[in-house]
Amino acid sequence: MINRQLVKKLAQQLKDDGVSALMVAPSADMVFLVGHKPYLCERFQAMVVTDDEKCFYICNMLTEDEAADFMDGEKVYSWFDCDDFTVTVKKAFEENGLLGKKIAVNSAVRAFNLVRMMENVDFTPVNGKDYLELTRIIKTPEELENLRKSSLVVDKVYEDIIKFIRPGLTERDVKNEIARLCKVYGGDDCSGGIVAINANAAMPHYFGDSAVIGEHAVVEMDFGCTVGGMYSDITRTVFVGKATEREKYLYNLVLQANLAGEAAAVNGAYIPDVDAAARKVIEDAGYGRNFNHRLGHGIGYAGHEAPYIHGDYHMHLAPGMAFSCEPGIYIKDEIGIRIEDVVIINEKGETEVLNKCTKELIEII
Amino acid sequence: MINRQLVKKLAQQLKDDGVSALMVAPSADMVFLVGHKPYLCERFQAMVVTDDEKCFYICNMLTEDEAADFMDGEKVYSWFDCDDFTVTVKKAFEENGLLGKKIAVNSAVRAFNLVRMMENVDFTPVNGKDYLELTRIIKTPEELENLRKSSLVVDKVYEDIIKFIRPGLTERDVKNEIARLCKVYGGDDCSGGIVAINANAAMPHYFGDSAVIGEHAVVEMDFGCTVGGMYSDITRTVFVGKATEREKYLYNLVLQANLAGEAAAVNGAYIPDVDAAARKVIEDAGYGRNFNHRLGHGIGYAGHEAPYIHGDYHMHLAPGMAFSCEPGIYIKDEIGIRIEDVVIINEKGETEVLNKCTKELIEII
Numbered sequence: 001m002i003n004r005q006l007v008k009k010l011a012q013q014l015k016d017d018g019v020s021a022l023m024v025a026p027s028a029d030m031v032f033l034v035g036h037k038p039y040l041c042e043r044f045q046a047m048v049v050t051d052d053e054k055c056f057y058i059c060n061m062l063t064e065d066e067a068a069d070f071m072d073g074e075k076v077y078s079w080f081d082c083d084d085f086t087v088t089v090k091k092a093f094e095e096n097g098l099l100g101k102k103i104a105v106n107s108a109v110r111a112f113n114l115v116r117m118m119e120n121v122d123f124t125p126v127n128g129k130d131y132l133e134l135t136r137i138i139k140t141p142e143e144l145e146n147l148r149k150s151s152l153v154v155d156k157v158y159e160d161i162i163k164f165i166r167p168g169l170t171e172r173d174v175k176n177e178i179a180r181l182c183k184v185y186g187g188d189d190c191s192g193g194i195v196a197i198n199a200n201a202a203m204p205h206y207f208g209d210s211a212v213i214g215e216h217a218v219v220e221m222d223f224g225c226t227v228g229g230m231y232s233d234i235t236r237t238v239f240v241g242k243a244t245e246r247e248k249y250l251y252n253l254v255l256q257a258n259l260a261g262e263a264a265a266v267n268g269a270y271i272p273d274v275d276a277a278a279r280k281v282i283e284d285a286g287y288g289r290n291f292n293h294r295l296g297h298g299i300g301y302a303g304h305e306a307p308y309i310h311g312d313y314h315m316h317l318a319p320g321m322a323f324s325c326e327p328g329i330y331i332k333d334e335i336g337i338r339i340e341d342v343v344i345i346n347e348k349g350e351t352e353v354l355n356k357c358t359k360e361l362i363e364i365i
Numbered sequence: 366m367i368n369r370q371l372v373k374k375l376a377q378q379l380k381d382d383g384v385s386a387l388m389v390a391p392s393a394d395m396v397f398l399v400g401h402k403p404y405l406c407e408r409f410q411a412m413v414v415t416d417d418e419k420c421f422y423i424c425n426m427l428t429e430d431e432a433a434d435f436m437d438g439e440k441v442y443s444w445f446d447c448d449d450f451t452v453t454v455k456k457a458f459e460e461n462g463l464l465g466k467k468i469a470v471n472s473a474v475r476a477f478n479l480v481r482m483m484e485n486v487d488f489t490p491v492n493g494k495d496y497l498e499l500t501r502i503i504k505t506p507e508e509l510e511n512l513r514k515s516s517l518v519v520d521k522v523y524e525d526i527i528k529f530i531r532p533g534l535t536e537r538d539v540k541n542e543i544a545r546l547c548k549v550y551g552g553d554d555c556s557g558g559i560v561a562i563n564a565n566a567a568m569p570h571y572f573g574d575s576a577v578i579g580e581h582a583v584v585e586m587d588f589g590c591t592v593g594g595m596y597s598d599i600t601r602t603v604f605v606g607k608a609t610e611r612e613k614y615l616y617n618l619v620l621q622a623n624l625a626g627e628a629a630a631v632n633g634a635y636i637p638d639v640d641a642a643a644r645k646v647i648e649d650a651g652y653g654r655n656f657n658h659r660l661g662h663g664i665g666y667a668g669h670e671a672p673y674i675h676g677d678y679h680m681h682l683a684p685g686m687a688f689s690c691e692p693g694i695y696i697k698d699e700i701g702i703r704i705e706d707v708v709i710i711n712e713k714g715e716t717e718v719l720n721k722c723t724k725e726l727i728e729i730i
């Protein structure tokens with residue numbers, strides 16, 4: 001079912017920007033628009049929303065019936081595998097007055113498909129990643145409630161997983177258990193996330209899984225799931241065996257940064273200031289270079305969405321916003337420590353840290 | 366580790382086409398090039414290979430150390446989250462003489478990132494999806510052996526899963542069991558694939574999972590895994606309860622089409638003829654419109670790669686090629702039946718159907 005209220009809002013945004021349409025390939029954006037996300041393979045497909053509130057779909061014949069189901073009778077343009085899809089795109093653009101116009105692409109459209117369209121169809125592509133993200137930046141009370149529930153699931157998983165971790169397990173074993181526990185506690189879409197031991201954790205987006213936990217190890221876990229379509233996202237870093245003084249010192253720095261970020265994340269705060277509050281703790285200790293990413297990202301229908309919490313995101317926090325606070329220190333070939341919570345500014349304008357499970361340093365002995 | 370032989374081959378192809386470089390975002394292409402695939406989030410990242418065999422990497426600071434590891438000392442250009450990544454891209458292109466040139470993008474580059482680059486950096490993007498796919502279209506003996514092993518895993522899974530399927534299970538239950546069995550038999554990267562019951566199977570790329578198997582049901586399963594990085598891909602359709610005469614008729618049509626495709630898939634065959642051989646069986650019976658996709662796709666490091674088996678793919682089969690043969694009949698709101706094997710033309714030029722498990726009509730009673 002097409003969310004017509006959202007289409008209306010989106011059309012107005014497009015008009016304001018002088019953009020004639022947005023192409024939305026399968027993604028969290030599409031779930032938000034029509035409650036469904038078809039499988040996206042190498043074949044181009046997108047829902048198109050125009051600045052005068054028209055909607056249509058372009059896809060391979062393979063997905064035609066599926067798209068017809070959620071497009072509520074709106075036109076579905078399709079082609080067969082051995083045809084050139086850009087002919088269909090051209091026809092769709094022509095029939096809807098989009099030739100020669102500015103057309104935005106959302107985050108899921110593939111560049112090689114766009115290049116083929118640009119070669120054969122007359123339009124100017126623009127970056128449309130933000131449109132639907134900004135439309136959903138203020139969560140509804142129901143969405144906030146699902147964010148709370150989703151965070152509660154990962155909190156429970158964390159409480160169990162620290163009893164499970166022991167020497168001899170691989171990163172993969174821990175991931176599998178996280179994924180299993182998420183399901184047990186009612187979360188969907190949990191892949192096990194990132195589990196990184198020792199120097200592997202120095203890579204913030206490490207996705208390996210074969211290292212084995214030794215008698216002394218640092219174990220960083222970053223995972224999430226969905227409840228009612230809303231994502232959670234938590235990172236905790238624990239120690240197997242006794243933490244060294246240096247490990248304790250680094251852990252405490254990251255924890256202080258996390259708390260400083262959360263303390264700064266009040267209703268109305270300027271987002272670059274929130275990032276800076278956490279960053280200052282780590283910079284003052286001389287590890288600024290080792291905190292090599294933004295403080296956080298918005299969260300909701302997508303795991304990463306607006307608002308992005310960094311020094312160049314010029315927006316103020318407002319009721320209904322949801323985002324992560326996740327400072328880290330990464331030292332190549334040695335260690336990585338990150339502590340992450342999801343934070344919301346609730347309906348009353350209060351800051352709620354949704355993850356309630358402990359951030360105290362845990363030693364598994 | 367960068368595969369220098371491959372870089373050399375790729376550089377020659379680029380030169381032949383008058384293209385100055387290829388941007389390879391994390392994907393099967395990248396695994397093939399450097400043996401590794403970093404996690405791709407919304408931040409742009411790509412390895413760039415030029416027509417004079419230079420290699421460099423462009424990524425967020427977050428991935429810098431990880432990229433440095435597999436880039437063998439080649440330059441990694443990076444930026445920080447609150448900076449504009451196109452400044453870094455521009456610098457990298459400038460230092461490597463790529464400004465104003467034709468630059469290809471592989472299948473994993475995102476359109477919104479490309480649009481931002483095009484706004485701020487002078488280059489002409491071209492479709493580079495085929496470059497690395499064509500470079501690996503002829504599999505090595507080792508890759509063929511891994512394809513065999515990978516197909517053997519899914520054959521074993523199929524033999525077990527038909528004993529597991531029974532009324533009362535959901536599509537999700539069957540998927541979970543498929544994923545579990547794949548692991549048991551030594552396959553990696555198995556998500557459970559597609560499990561579609563009755564009318565759900567009329568959507569070739571149905572990815573729902575909540576329908577429940579009744580006393581009489583059609584169950585279509587399409588799944589694969591990897592062994593040594595090589596994918597398998599199998600589809601079987603089984604019946605719970607006694608199949609009706611119509612179901613038997615449709616099943617047999619698809620089976621005959623599958624066999625006709627495999628019989629036509631001989632060394633040297635013109636690919637459109639292979640597609641046509643299978644399609645004719647279904648068209649002659651009056652169901653041509655219901656076989657709404659190509660006969661198959663190549664398979665290897667990616668689940669879908671060159672050669673694509675359809676009427677507009679003008680190439681001849683050759684030793685070392687691997688591809689699927691997967692005709693189907695899809696009738697909206699009623700039923701979908703697909704039967705898929707992976708086929709190779711082996712080193713001796715013989716056709717080998719890698720999936721050996723039965724294609725006889727199975728009734729689970």
